[in-house]
Structure formats: C-alpha cells, structure tokens
Amino acid sequence: MERTDSQRRAAATLAVLVVIAVLAQPLSVVARERLLPKSGAGLADYLWRDYAAAPRDVVFVGDSRVLIGTDSAAVEAALRMRGLSDTVTRLAVPGADVTIQQAIVYRVMHLSKKPRLVVLSFSEYMYTRPTAPDPTGYLWQLTEPYDLGYMRLAYDLDPNRGRLLRGWIAPIVANAPVLARAGREQASSLPPVRWILGDSSAPSAGPAELQFAVTDAPMSPEKEVAVLESYRQDFGLGSFRFAAQRLEWARAAVHMAREAGVDVRFVIYPVYGIDRINPTGYADYLDRVTALARELQVPLADLHAVDQNRDHYFDPSHLNREGVLALAPRLAEVAAS
Amino acid sequence: MLFNSDAYLIFLPTVVVLTWALPARFRPLFLLVASYFFYAYWNASFLLLIIGLTAVNYVIGLLQGASLPRRRSWLLLALAADLGALAIFKYLGLMEQSAVRLASILGLPADLPALRLVLPLGLSFFTFEFIHYQVDLYRGDKPVRDPVRFALFPAFFPTQIAGPIKRYQDFDRQVASPPRFSAVLAVDGLQLIGRGLFKKAIADTLAPTVAVVFAAPAGAHLIDAWVALIAFGLQIYLDFSGYTDIGRGSAQLLGYTVPENFRSPYLATSARDFWRRWHMSLSSWLRDYLYIPLGGSRHGATRTQLNLMVTMALGGLWHGAAWHFVVWGAGHGVALAVNREWQERATRGLGRIAIPALAAWAAIQLTVLLLWSLFRVASLEQGLTLWTRLIAGGPGNAFVHRADLAWVGLVLVGLFGAQLLLPRLRWNIGRAEHVLRPAYITALVLAAVYLATNATQRFIYFQF
Helix, strand or coil: CCCCHHHHHHHHHHHHHHHHHHHHHHHHHHHHHHHHHHCCCCHHHHHHHHHHHCCCCEEEEECHHHHHHCCHHHHHHHHHHCCCCCCEEEEECCCCCHHHHHHHHHHHHCCCCCCCEEEEEECHHHHECCCCCCCHHHHHHCCCCCCHHHHHHHHHHCCCHHHHHHHHHCHHHHHHHHHHHHHHHHHCCCCCCHHHHCCCCCCCCCCHHHCCCCCCCCCCHHHHHHHHHHHHHCCCHHHCCECHHHHHHHHHHHHHHHHCCCEEEEEECCCCCHHHCCHHHHHHHHHHHHHHHHHHCCCEEECCCCCCCHHHEEECCEECHHHHHHHHHHHHHHHHC | CCCCCHHHHHHHHHHHHHHHHCCHHHHHHHHHHHHHHHHHCCCHHHHHHHHHHHHHHHHHHHHHHHCCCCHHHHHHHHHHHHHHHHHHHHHHHHHHHHHHHHHHHHCCCCCCCCCCCCCCCCHHHHHHHHHHHHHHHHCCCCCCCCHHHHHHHHHCHHHCCCCCCCCHHHHHHHHHCCCCCCHHHHHHHHHHHHHHHHHHHHHHHHHHHHHHHHHCHHHCCHHHHHHHHHHHHHHHHHHHHHHHHHHHHHHHHCCCCCCCCCCCHHHCCCHHHHHCCCCHHHHHHHHHHHHCCCCCCCCHHHHHHHHHHHHHHHHHHHHCCCHHHHHHHHHHHHHHHHHHHHHHHHHHCCCCCCCCHHHHHHHHHHHHHHHHHHHHCCCHHHHHHHHHHHHHCCCCCCCCCHHHHHHHHHHHHHHHHHHHHHHHCCCCCHHHHHHHHHHHHHHHHHHHHHHCCCCCCCCHHHHC
C-alpha cells in the first residue's frame, strides 16, 4: 500500500521525536552538571564530584549535622595548630542514613587517591525503627562515573530498587526534577541553601560553591519547639526502637575502609535537646553504638552533649556559625587521634 | 501507577515497543498481561477482584448468548455481582454512617463497627463497562467468546483507572482485527500525552490554593472563597481532561482509539450542552443505561424531569459515597430539568424569552461552578459554610495570596484563550510539520516538568 503524504510527514515527525527522546538522556546529564554549582539541587552529586576532583586526607561522612557542622577550613586550621597539614572535607547530605554512608565510603575507597582517615558520624534517627531509609535519590546521584561494583552495591542497599533502575535506564527521569528545581531557583533568585534549612543568605566559610547552610541566626523558641516535635513524631524518637540490623551497614562501611587501608573513627555530633525527647531510647542508642565501636575497635567521639550553649545552635539538630567554629577544634582532635 | 510518574515513563515505551515487536496474534494477550501488571503495581491483591469480576461477566455473557429464555435471569445475576462489588467496596461505609446518623436522630442505639474498606482503583469504571456489556447482550448483541479479548476490555491500562468508559462493540472490533502501526495515530497520541502532562502540571499548581480554603471554609472571606472555587473548577477540568488525554494518547500509541471525554465544557451555553462536553463517556452511559431504562422522556413532562433528577443524583452517587456528591448530581439534574422545560416551552411557542448567548453561558457556568463546591467539600455542612462565604463573605483570613490570585487569573485566561482561539487558527504547517510538531510536543513536556510541584497530586478521578 502506498504511503500517503500525511503518513510520510507523521513518520518523519515521529522519527524526530524519537531522536529528541534519545538525545534528551545525555543532554540532561550535561545540563545537570552545568547547573549543579548554581543550585542546591543534586547536593550529593555536587559534593561527590567536588571530592572526586580533589580527594582530601580526612573525610567526615554523615548527614546535615555533618554538612553544616563541619567547617573544613576551621578544622584544617585547628589541625595545623597541632602540626598536621591534612586537608579536610565532608561528604554529607541532609537526612542521610547508614546506607548512604556505606555508598559514600565505597566511592571514596575506589578512587586512586585514598584518604588517610574516614570519620563516620552517627545520628539517633538513623537507627530508629519506625523511620525507613529512602536513599534512592542520593544513591542515584553518586552513580557517576559509572562503576558496576557501586551500582550493584546501590541496588542491594536500596529498598526502592525499581526507582533506582528507572533513574539509571532513563537519566532524564531523575534529571528532569533536578533541572526544573534548579531552573526555578534561578528564576526566583532563591539562594541555593533555601531548600535545606529554609532561610540563609549569610556568607559562610569555605569555597563559594560549598556555602550550603551555615547561618549566624540563633535558635528561636518556635524553631526549637517545631524541630523537637518533628524529631519526636516524624523521626519516631518518641517511640524509639533500635533498628539493630542497620548496624550491619555501619560494619560493612568500616570493613570497606579498612580493606582499602584507611583508618576509621566514629563521631556523634552535638545536639540540643534531641537526646532528652526520649532519654531511655537515646541511652539505648548510645549503648549500642558504643558497643559497636568496641566490637570493631573504632574510637568513638561522643560529642552529643559537648556543647549545650543554646546560642551555638540554629535549631536543636544544627549548629550555627558560632557553634560550628567552636566545634572545629573538637573535630580536629578526632581527626588527629 | 500514575500516568505522570517516572514508572509510567518507562512502562509505556516498553509496552509500546514490545507490542509492535510481537506478532499480531499475541498482542491482545501481551496487552492484558501488561494491563494486569499496571494494576498490580498499585495493589496486587485487588487484581483478584478485577480478574474475578471479569470471569463472572465472561461466563454470564456466554450464558446470556446461549440461553434466550433465561437471559433476564442471567442479566440480573450479572448486575447483582457487579453492583454488589461496587456496593461492598464503595457504599457500605456510607450506608453504615447513614444508619448510625438516622438511629441517633431517632434516639435509637447504634453501635456498628466502623468500616474502612479501601476502594479498589477503577472499580467504578470497569463496573460500568461490565453493566453496559451485559445490558447490550440482553438487548441482543453477541457475547465476546475469546476470553483474552474479553478480559482486555475492562483491563486495558490506558482507560483502566479513570476511563473513558468504553463501549465493548467499538473496543472489541479493534482487538479482533489487530491494528497496523500508524505514524499519524502515534504522533497524535504523543501530542495528546504532552498536552495531558501539561494540563496535569497546571492542575497541580492550583491544588494548594484550593486546599487551603476548602480545608477551613469558615475562615475564608469573599475573595478567598471565589478564587478557590474558580481554581477548583480549573483544577478538576485540567486534572481529569489531562488524565484522559494521556490515556487516549497511550492507547493511540498502541494502535487503539478510545472515546473522547471532553470538548471544552466551560464553553457550554446550557446544562444539556455542558453534559455533552463534560465526561462525555459517563453522560452517554447514564443516558443509555439509566435515564432511558427509567423511561426517559416517554412518560410526560413531570416524569421526564424526575428521571433526569434521579439519573443525575445516581450519577453523583457514582462519583463518591457521600451525600454531598448526591446533592451535586441532583443539582445538575435540576439544571437539566429546567433546561429541558425551557426548550419545551420554546418548541411549543409558549412564553419564549430570548436569552443572549453570553448570558446563557454565564448562567450555566455559574451554576456549574457553584455545584463544584459541593463536589470538593468533605461534607454538606462544609458546603453550606462555603456557600455562605461565597454569598455574604466572612471575617476573612486572606488565605489566598496575591500571586495565587494572579496565577488563577492567568490559567483562566489561558484556558479560555486556548479553547476559543486555537480551533479558529488554521494550522497549515505542511512541510514544516516534522520540525514544528516535535517542537510543540517537547515544549509541552518541558513546561510540564518545569511546573511540576514537589508534591505531585494523584489524579482527582482516581478516587472514584
């Protein structure tokens, strides 16, 4: 049967659309890479690329407490006071759970230049049973450069494997919302940190690209109440039950680092009042983490109550600039130990 | 699986490619498996319900075809099975609540266990398709003998969850003679999908403006109430027609055409006109399987108007197991009855008053808008509160920000602009089609991605 003119035109149109759909995959990766430095979207991706380009000697791995609470320049300065010239950074993302830590450690250990020390941070909510890890986004962001071993690990770690696979098969699926968010942030001139803590246009220490969330603002009573309530309800601290099986991920991360010849430390970052939401549960958490440190023979620096100066906090879970600078010598002590 | 989810973005191309790669005789079976996977992705256990109802209707359909004298009994049995499933999953809770309320009004003790059944997705839609099938067999049509072809009729994933409500004669004809790939149909389908995604993204941007007022209408002032109501009118149209566009587009990529469901309903100039443009597959179903069996217009003016109101009230109840849906439907029934009476008088030359088209449009659209409030509220009491705010205003908290107001206005102008102007433009892109149409479709998708909110909303009609 002879094809009509309209069929031929439709076939050409369809071919163009297929080409666009195929090209959209790599183009979305390129676009994301260009937009990342200008946006808070794709934080794990950004930090990982930044680290891979210039690996450091000491890496703090953890969540937003580590991201905000670790001023690399201040820790390096404190180390210099001790006669050490180590470079320091943090690979940390808000809400990270232990699976993300393991994934980050894997990536760091598979670079040609290894760090001298990895400091794994613990937060109580990572081990609260009512909360389930949802690491897909971060696991996906850590994918490049492609590494089959990493992809296998991420697939094993992710409880939402289908979502992770979709992100790998069609990168535009995962890139599109990141690009849209970056576009919206640029269009509305939002500072990139807006989505992490809600407000901060204050300058911070470190390279401009890494000025994520350190703020000078003190903790308001409303913020204190709201964040503590969120930890009680959303993070399940009110009904804390220790998720012991998650310790396996921490064990695996330690073994991974040691196999690569890298030393490991554990640290618990300061909090204000979170430990008093459910004192019994928190004590149980501390006991279990201490036991793990003893079992693995990893020194644990429990700093959760080291700073109870209210003026050093932005909210009960995060330090402000003053608190971050006050913490730096303690972190240097951990790094130097 | 949501049409606007990343899972569907992988699922659809995979199914399309595999469908066309397979020999034609295997395609219906493959589409059936894919459709069941689509359903099970939400809740695998409810797949048993759809398969069970399909089996029951298939067997009863064959029995209807084989046994002329007992046809009526078989029809009643099928209706009992289909409506029984709907009653259990959708209406038992309402019946229980109503019984408890009635008992408390009468001062009787009522201590019934609270029923919390999950409504299986799409149940209302495929139940209506089964009823249409059984009634048409009773009226003399031939049953579908091939079980795969029959099972694909309700399960077909592009229309499975929220319609359009198909007619089996049209659909089975397409399944029986497998379609050849048509680039024209596929490109039109992709354009429909792009348009649907764009509509859905805009609908989602309106959701917060609607939600903030409808969550606490007592605190709304006059402007809040009207803006939220107009925003909801836009949201439900863009959401549901967007869903339908994606469904129809998906079907076209597989070589099938399914009925249109919307034809610019907000341009309607009468109640009748509105229902010929809004959820067309439902209104034609209600006409054929409820209004006409009730007597239609065959028993005088009063009975006709009663039939209209009963049909629409039941149509309202189909939308949701709550009294505010019934009142919403009955309200449309009254509007249709008034419309009919007006036309009758005009036909008989009795007291005809010429109404300018613009005034007729304004009257019906205002009616539709006011009735939408009863569709969106959680209870009749809340609906009454909102109506008082719409009429008399209230203390006012100014829930709706100026930017939201401007956005609702922009969407409103954009929608009417598009519906009034686009059909008048004569597209003559000829040789440039392979450049301009992909650009248009890509722009729609990019705009949808850009507008997509973090909290993507479920399609409103999923709950029915």
